[in-house]
Amino acid sequence: MNITQEKTGNLNAVVKIKIAPADYSAKVEKAIKDQAKKAQLPGFRKGMVPAAHIKKMYGKSILVEEVNNLLNDTLSNYITEQKLEILGQPLPQMDDAREFKWDNTDEFEFDYELGLAPAFDVNISPKDKFTQYVVKADQETLESRIKNIRRSYGKMTNPEVAAEGDVLYAELVQLGTDGSVFEGGISNTATIRLDLIKDKKVLKSLVGLKKDDVVTVDIQTVFEDTAAIAKALNISEEDAADLKSNFQLTVKNVNRLEESDLNQEFFDKLFGEGTVTDEAGFRTKIQEEVESMFTQDAERKLSNDIYEALLEKHSFDLPDEFLRRWLKATNEKLTDEELAEGYDDFAKNLKWTLIENKIIKDNSIEIKYEDVVAAAKAKLDAQFRMYSPSPLPEDQLAQYAVQFLQDKENANRTFEEVKAAKTFEQIKTIVTLDQKDIDYDKFVELDKK
Structure with missing residues (x-):
């Protein structure tokens, strides 16, 4: 040979x-x-x-x-x-x-x-400066989160009169152009969340309704989008998009989710027995939780800033023509137009992967199985906490993580996330980070730019 x-x-x-x-x-x-x-x-x-x-x-x-x-x-x-x-x-x-x-x-x-692959050196030093934002929770965000948590642990009631935030269970019947019931038209029963209605005039017309009250509504203003209209009326989204008729709305029931009382039983359900004993401690815990979520947003922005800066700093060529042929050879359904539109993003991500791999190799960074399991547990824990601040028992969380990683796609994605996290942590030990406090609303505006 x-x-x-x-x-x-x-x-x-x-x-x-x-x-x-x-x-x-x-x-x-x-x-x-x-x-x-x-x-x-x-x-x-x-x-x-x-x-x-x-x-x-x-x-x-x-x-x-x-x-x-x-x-x-x-x-x-x-x-x-x-x-x-x-x-x-x-x-x-x-x-x-x-x-x-x-x-x-x-x-x-x-x-x-x-x-x-091109040969290159990664050039990172303390001269590379980045802003590390510390995002502070504003009062409106805190109150919204507290309200949602209290509702999650509250109870359902049926008040006589509808108020903002209530849910109407109603019958919807299509009307003709003359305002009478349209024979053979659309009719269905549906739930209507008043907190999702953006038109203040429409909201005002529904607040104060009682059981068996009847009003006429423009269906396009009652629901937030075409998909919601289609679901409420049990029709296709195509038909919902073209629907211009008014509907007769008959209230069948008024539902209200009452907020839980701020008492010891509520605190113990959330945080464990005796961890929080008063409203001040409860608010402090919620603020910590909210700002912890903001920390993730701030870290994501910092990582993106580093990503863009290092890509701009490290300019090297790729075998572009070969890669275009390879993409076509390995993706039979890929059209020339799709290749032309998507190649620059592909090349950008590939360049970052090469930089990432070089940093890992140069610094002998190891990615261990326990690191991947820990990342899977953190991801699942965050998902569960979206519905309840109470943490899952450690043994149960570990079991869910193992099941999650048995899926090859989940395992590969989590491995790549750990790899990226370790790379950025290494970079942050070298570059200069200037911490800056910022209110959440200002951070949101900054992050949009």
């Missing part, structure tokens, strides 16, 4: 692999004998089919398979031994002039094009 490499550009190379019969004959003969032992053919007992018969019937397909296996192993080992850092996967070069007999006497030659 003979393997050679020819550089065809700064970031491109062609690997030529020549295979002689001596390289594959023994593997082919062994594969034929193994097939003969397992074959079940008419006229032969199992395991007693002559190898010559198998060779006559399946010899060519076995030869093709063994040569392909040999090629794949040889190319993979060569890339590893030569320590070639490639991008994408090797692309076979087609040569219509070459014809093989596939009769166990052929000398094969196959060429593979490689896209090579």
Whole structure:
């Protein structure tokens, strides 16, 4: 066997692999004998089919398979031994002039094009300065969060008169242009959340309604979007988008979720027995929780600022033409238009991956299984806390994390998240971070820019 490499550009190379019969004959003969032992053919007992018969019937397909296996192993080992850092996967070069007999006497030659990763150094120092925002919770956000939590632990009541924030259970019947019930029109019962109605005039017309009250409404102003209208009326979104009729709304019931009292029973449900004993302690805990969520937003912005700055600072080329061909070869449904529109983003993310990998390699950063499990637990814990501030028991959380990571996609995504987190933590130990307090509303405006 003979393997050679020819550089065809700064970031491109062609690997030529020549295979002689001596390289594959023994593997082919062994594969034929193994097939003969397992074959079940008419006229032969199992395991007693002559190898010559198998060779006559399946010899060519076995030869093709063994040569392909040999090629794949040889190319993979060569890339590893030569320590070639490639991008994408090797692309076979087609040569219509070459014809093989596939009769166990052929000398094969196959060429593979490689896209090579660029060589570069990561240049990060304390001269690189970034703002690390400390986001403070404003009173409106705190009160909204407190209200939602109290409602989560509250009870459902049925007041006589509807108020803002209540839910109406109502019958909706389509009206004709003259205001009378449209015969054969749309009708359905639905729930209407008054807190989601943005039109103040419409909201005013519904606040104060009682059971059996009847009003006429423009359906497009009662629900927040087309999907909500379709669900309420049990029709398609296409029909909902074109619906212009008024509807007769008859109140069947008024539902209200009363907020839980700020008492010891409520505090113990949220935080564990005796952890919080008064309203001041409760508000402090909620503020910590809210600002903890803001910390995640601030860290995300800091990471994005670092990402953009380092990409701009580290300018290097990629084997773009090769990568475009590779993307087309590995994504059959990818159109030329989609490739043209998406390639710049792909290249940008690939450049960041190369920077990330270089930082991990240069600093001998390890990503251990326990790191991935811890990340999965943190993610699941955050999801559960969206519905209740009470933490899950540690053993239950660990069990959920293991189940979550059994899904390959979840495991790969979590691994990449841990990898990114460790990379940014390493960067933050080198660059200069200037902390700055900022109110949440101002941070939101800043983050939109």
